[in-house]
Amino acid sequence: MVRLRRTPAHVPAARRKTDDLSGTYPAYTEDITVAGSLLKDRLSLIVDTITGRDEERKFELAHCLNVDKVQLVNRFGAEPNIVGTVHVTTTHLIFRADDGSKEIWIANGLIENRNELLAFENRDLIEDLPGWSRLDWDIEFGRQGVSDAWGCNKINLGYQNCDTYPERLWLPTSASANVVVGSTKFRSRGRLPALTYFYRPTGAVICRCAQPLTGFSARNVEDEKLMELIGKASSTGEVLYMIDTRPKINQMVNKAQGKGYEDERNYTNMRLVTFDIDNIHVMRQSQQKLLEAVTKTTSITDYIKTLDSSGWLKHVRSIIECGIFIADALIKGMSCVVHCSDGWDRTSQVVAVAQLILDPFYRTIHGFQVLVEKDWLAFGHKFDDRCAHLGAQNDEALKEISPVFTQFLDCVWQLMQQRPMDFQFNERCLIEMHEHAYSCQFGTFIGNCEKDRKDLNLSKRTKSLWTYFNSKQDDYLNPFYKPNRVSCLVNLDTRAAAFSVWHSLYNRFDDGLLPKENLSETTMSAIAHRIAELKGLCGRGSSVSTSMVDSGHDSSGTNSEAAGDLEDGKLTNRLLSQESGVYEQTHQSSGVLKEDEDLIRFNVRWQPLRNARRCASQQCLAEFPSAVDRRIHCFTCGRIYCRRCIKMCDVRRELVCVGCKRETA
Ligand SMILES: [Zn+2]
Numbered sequence: 001m002v003r004l005r006r007t008p009a010h011v012p013a014a015r016r017k018t019d020d021l022s023g024t025y026p027a028y029t030e031d032i033t034v035a036g037s038l039l040k041d042r043l044s045l046i047v048d049t050i051t052g053r054d055e056e057r058k059f060e061l062a063h064c065l066n067v068d069k070v071q072l073v074n075r076f077g078a079e080p081n082i083v084g085t086v087h088v089t090t091t092h093l094i095f096r097a098d099d100g101s102k103e104i105w106i107a108n109g110l111i112e113n114r115n116e117l118l119a120f121e122n123r124d125l126i127e128d129l130p131g132w133s134r135l136d137w138d139i140e141f142g143r144q145g146v147s148d149a150w151g152c153n154k155i156n157l158g159y160q161n162c163d164t165y166p167e168r169l170w171l172p173t174s175a176s177a178n179v180v181v182g183s184t185k186f187r188s189r190g191r192l193p194a195l196t197y198f199y200r201p202t203g204a205v206i207c208r209c210a211q212p213l214t215g216f217s218a219r220n221v222e223d224e225k226l227m228e229l230i231g232k233a234s235s236t237g238e239v240l241y242m243i244d245t246r247p248k249i250n251q252m253v254n255k256a257q258g259k260g261y262e263d264e265r266n267y268t269n270m271r272l273v274t275f276d277i278d279n280i281h282v283m284r285q286s287q288q289k290l291l292e293a294v295t296k297t298t299s300i301t302d303y304i305k306t307l308d309s310s311g312w313l314k315h316v317r318s319i320i321e322c323g324i325f326i327a328d329a330l331i332k333g334m335s336c337v338v339h340c341s342d343g344w345d346r347t348s349q350v351v352a353v354a355q356l357i358l359d360p361f362y363r364t365i366h367g368f369q370v371l372v373e374k375d376w377l378a379f380g381h382k383f384d385d386r387c388a389h390l391g392a393q394n395d396e397a398l399k400e401i402s403p404v405f406t407q408f409l410d411c412v413w414q415l416m417q418q419r420p421m422d423f424q425f426n427e428r429c430l431i432e433m434h435e436h437a438y439s440c441q442f443g444t445f446i447g448n449c450e451k452d453r454k455d456l457n458l459s460k461r462t463k464s465l466w467t468y469f470n471s472k473q474d475d476y477l478n479p480f481y482k483p484n485r486v487s488c489l490v491n492l493d494t495r496a497a498a499f500s501v502w503h504s505l506y507n508r509f510d511d512g513l514l515p516k517e518n519l520s521e522t523t524m525s526a527i528a529h530r531i532a533e534l535k536g537l538c539g540r541g542s543s544v545s546t547s548m549v550d551s552g553h554d555s556s557g558t559n560s561e562a563a564g565d566l567e568d569g570k571l572t573n574r575l576l577s578q579e580s581g582v583y584e585q586t587h588q589s590s591g592v593l594k595e596d597e598d599l600i601r602f603n604v605r606w607q608p609l610r611n612a613r614r615c616a617s618q619q620c621l622a623e624f625p626s627a628v629d630r631r632i633h634c635f636t637c638g639r640i641y642c643r644r645c646i647k648m649c650d651v652r653r654e655l656v657c658v659g660c661k662r663e664t665a
């Protein structure tokens, strides 16, 4: 039997294409939240039948207890798919491989509770609207302070010239329709140079595009003209950098296919710069090796050898170096036009890294979502293909899988290690974004481009990931963040030793490898605790009944049938204090402050995060599946709960456990 927290880092997600189990993107996965949303109907059906609420469904039930021919897909494509059967029981969801090689059990209690199911069913579209309109081009370019030399061009209305680009493109206003259309014909897949970032202090810009269709000697007057106009639209100088992120060998291979790179001599204002960032196939193999190193090796020699042969850190470094080059160029007032082959993998990585370095807005939770919306989703990174949302059905599709987005998140994490005070979000934000790029639980990352998402009408049919992120924003806050401390992240370290393996992502399910207490988490809970304490000292709030019980005061009045839950709480409390001494302090201090009711509402001692392996609720007892799962303190009783067992106290705007909330209500 496979236990959840022992699952390897490359969590397989099983998906079945044709079954009607869950609509267009059916999935059975070890990710309990995903499994929950997709199998909720089946579970509620079973509950209804068992509780006798729905007699008629019994026949139907017999048919849906097992779902066979389910494929357990390895989400990084690192291991072959496993075919098996999903058994839906009243207590567990079980996946069994047909050949007996794998068996996964997930307790239904971990999946969803009934209230959440209901909330999911009744999802409010209006409430979801801000999530689905995270990126508004006018607002974003207005925020950037784009000059009058740039404007929205109608060239791609209805996606007529480029179906993988956004519908609205910002181009130099001086460019005639003739020039623009001419350039789309000369760029691979019509992906012409378009504005993505305007650096206000110098007026320099980042434009992105795909490789030119030069072959060995082809020229295109309109494309050359457009580059000239882009140079002129930048206020500081006409010369610009043409950045090709590909190694020379890739460029030559493309040249032989009628594509290739620009000839500097044909452009009046261009300096060609190339970077050696490898292609998606190299990155896919690299990540497989990396995962092998961090999960399978036993000796140090093996680990270092495998890590070295993966080349992962080398690749991450080359992306960051390119991002730094672009950022430096803009600071010096030089505009950059960036491309790789199609301009949706390496280009997305490096321009996004450059913007993170340049603009503090993108280092906030909201701003980072805008950046992902803009340079990944709108400009057409192929999430469906790269993340194999539909499972790779053939060899061609297998070759499309690549951890390009994960690698970008890795780059962001590396920057966060160097500048821990300059990011509003923490690494959990990145890890959950990674999870949901693969999970298909939200519509945000589904599809290969903006047009796909419009065609699928996802904003009406699915929930936006950003709405979900908004609802639990405090999970993603970095306690060390100092807003606007610096504007640009200058002098980043790119020496070899500055790069490290992101174990919190790749080893998040490994027991024992990650620190038991994470510095950021401990600080966060210490701050929350301090606030609770101060509030208590200031005498705000009035309820005392719960803390009387929780802090160990004995009262025969509570010893009744109705107070059964309270008694349970007290019992646990005592057991804990006997075991670890955690609550002893509480008893003493509340004893001292016995007379002042306001001062004892809060527990002075909170349960340490160390060794907090499961939710303190006796009804839940859910294990925290990975090291990054949020462990939340109840302000009233001080014990640690999972997210589902913590609620916001309506009166005092504090997080309290379900038990304490019920008692104060
Ligand atoms: Zn509580």
Ligand SMILES: [Zn+2]
Binding pocket: 615, 616, 617, 620, 621, 622, 641, 642, 643, 644, 645
């Ligand atoms: Zn819980």
